[in-house]
Amino acid sequence: MKGDRAVPFSALSDEDMKWESVLVRLVSTPRTRKELARKLHERRCPEEKAAELLDRFEEIGMVDDRAYALLYIDSKRDFGLRRLRDELRARGVSHADIDDALAESEIDETERALRLARQWKNQRGMTPPKLDARLRRRGFSSAAVREAFAQLREEFGNFHSLGEESDDGDE
Template structure:
């Protein structure tokens, strides 16, 4: 039934967008993050004010651009966002294909940036990064390519740094308690047990409180 029938509300994905179609959208490239200034408001151009049915592809595109303006996202995350707005699957696929074609959606760039940022800022291991990429809908091949940038030497250095910082707040505790807590901390960040225990043993051996007189 067309939207011109005043008794029929527009679909949820159209209502959610509000007046975004008449105001334009901020377009953010995941490569350049350059903003495109919104178009001036045009009440005369809003199809709802003229009793016309809004084009579903336009509405879907506005929703996606809003999501990308908030933060970079994978195609899977954007598709899920459209599903929550009750956007038809065929419309979502067409819009996402188009935006992917012009470079506004790029899972490879997203994955590479995510790995670099999260390893540096949070000290996450390659295994933890792989899990997080998978949760964001990045396919296995794309994730594997991005994870090739993970430096195992840097990964071990980060584990040592994490242990050293945590040890400073655990002074006076028994070595067994310290070991258990440090191992749990590294496990939450995705470090394997072999690397974790080696780094922990070395750190405890060097700690003044555990050195023999």
């Protein structure tokens, strides 16, 4: 069957139809090819059969890592570029698909960091170093954090003590 572009449904064996129906259910939720391969493996689908099914589903657009990356990027508005890249790579998305999706998304990392900094700046115990660390944990670059802080200073003046100080230590 490998190499056939379109296999008529009637030409599929019972075994093929079984795995095809499993994959149809799995693609109802956006997943990467790697995640789908893992799910098929968990269901004891033979590796060769899984690869064949995934290739076929990729050909017809039901498995599309680039489209997955676009959806993921859009849903994770609180993440910086580094974290987005790391999370997508962990899910099996290729560097090329990640780069394409990020370019298409036209993310302004500084704007994202600034939006979060505005939200978090008045939280109890929030200081500039804590805010800086929190943004970096979300995957924002040093440059984006610096620019966000510069814009916060323009908007709010000097912000040495953003929120009320607390004695409870870290965040």
